[in-house]
Amino acid sequence: MGNSLNAWSEALVGFTPMGLPLGLVILAAIPLVFIALYSLTYGVYGERKISAFMQDRLGPMEVGKWGILQTIADILKLLQKEDIVPTSADKFLFVIGPGVLFVGSFLAYAVLPFSSSFIGASLNVGLFFAIGIVAIEVVGILAAGWGSNNKWSLYGAVRSVAQIVSYEIPAAIALLCGAMMAGTLDMQKITMLQSGSYGFAHFFLFQSPIAWLPFLIYFIASLAEVNRAPFDIPEAESELVAGYFTEYSGMKFAVIFLAEYGSMFMVSAIISIVFLGGWNSPLPDIGSFALNAWTNGPVWGVFWIIMKGFFFIFVQMWLRWTLPRLRVDQLMYLCWKVLTPFAFVSFVLTAIWVIYVP
């Protein structure tokens, strides 16, 4: 079995039509797509179960044991729905909107290192790529909102674009703090620099006394970047009906919905890679108990990063089901007058720390 799989994958690597390493791309893409799809399928299920738990309900219980297959049933249902394009909509923009959104949120998965031996594309500017590629989502949202030819959608799109573009600044500066501590933008190298026998003590969050500040700033800004509560004003259902995807139905709606969960896991993975050691085990070696050595390795790596990602997704859901929503101007106030100045402060402090303290 293993041999045939190896032979199969090697044959795929050798598949280079017109000199392009297409086989390699496919090989890397297969597990990535699976990780992404599984994380968002169970992200949606987890959201419903967690919210139910917080609200004294049961949540989905019918499809499969404890409703485990609910998301799959939902997707099957949405697949069968009629694909409606409003007559007065801009058809081209309306159709490509969800696609661009989906691609934007999944492209960043390419540079996420899932273990020491598995990364989709080991770019030396991986972090930069991850920050930049998220901005593609803005195009998708704007296309969806404008193309719908609906006033609520337009409001949602305008709000969303303003929000994402603004919050990218504190988010990027906060991530730069991590990059400065590592001295590289390569996600794999950033992760490797955080490994060691003391486990969590090697993580950047605990490596400098000010790292918690960019960590916190990035977490808050990432909530806004993926439009989660309390920053979910682009899709504020009590104000804008459903924001930029008011007119969408069926599978297009599902694609937008899944893109949201895809980016949720993506920002959670980025924050765990930059500040919490990525695929490194947080367990330290205690004397002769080499806990760290035992719980490290390619397969453990996947486990740890997914667990860390899920932890942050849980926190995001926890916040969503607890907090009310901010207003548009309060959101901008928070971004430009609170987060951005503090991000600069943490940037300078981290720079001083990196230069003058070992």
Add this chain to the structure above:
Amino acid sequence: MQELERAGMGSTRVTRKGNNVVLLEKDLQTEQMVLAMGPQHPSTHGVLKLECLTDGEVVTHAEPYLGYLHRCFEKCCENVDYQAVIPYTDRLDYLAGMNSEFAYAITVEKLLDIEIPRRVEFIRVIVAELNRIASHLVAIGTYGIDLGAFTPFLFCFRDREIILSLLEWASGARMLYNYIWVGGLAYDVPADFNKRVMEFVTYFRPKTVELYKLLTENEIFVKRTRGIGIMPADVAINYGWSGPMLRGSGVKWDLRRNDPYSIYPELDFEVPVPDGKVSDIGDCLSRHLVRALEMDESLKIIEQCIQKMPSSEGFNARSAVPKRVRPKAGEVYGRAENPRGELGFYIQSDGKSTKPLRCKSRSSCFVNLSAMKDLSKGQLIPDLVAIIGSIDIVLGEIDR
């Protein structure tokens, strides 16, 4: 030149170069957009339609359109017996059916001038106050949703469910009770009703604190509601506001105290008004606070009623219910303090018929909503939602 200068006062920018006025830019204002908010919109609480004129996110003008739920309540009343109007009153403010029935019953009793058993009065007050709590729970919960907090809503509905099952136990229906009749009640309460109500009171006391911590004290919630939609007391009185809306503006006006009916004068309870410490008087937060505090007062009233209630021995809930309601010729206006304000009924009788000649209802929500135009001027869309939510409208009562 003068024209240009005059235009400069408006939306055109001009500048002076020596003696000449130079036109810089014509009409800097962006295009205004007409936005139809409702009747199918998640936060218009039913089928209210607001036609907003918006400049970006700023609402420059909002006009409420009503009538999507109009069911000819007043005309229907002219065609049925006095007693048969009661099911219709349930459908006015469907979140507080008991209170509407109560208001109608005391109005007709005023016209008939009949004495009703004391136990009936106590039971009426208990069910009305229970329903007030249920209604305020919906108001608070949906207000949370309007501002994006979903969890308090489900907490509120969980607790409301207990009240609804209590009322169902007493009357047989969950929302449209037909329980308080002219001159009495449909039935006496079940045997263990008082015990179960007391259980609810002890259960619910800590829950109000929990709700307070989760929603009212929440930093974001306060930011969204404090100082938004301020209504000064004098303007509120001019608009004819009543209930929690008027009390939110700092006027201590509660019909249970100011125009007492039933056994309310015997009971000890406060009329909560905001003190301006945690909220600005007259803003959305004040109205929300008044509702939150009123739930505690209602619990107090229920407790006292259960202690003072006469026993059910030899009691017939229908002993004073007239066989046929045929009042003397005349007219009467009766009012009661509903969860949303003053619900009044004006009834005319010709002295011959068993049907009212005219039955006009003064709906509190309708009057409260009339200030929408003033309140919404220059607000952002999210604030508009916050204001509508704080008015706590029930379209069944507005459109009738």
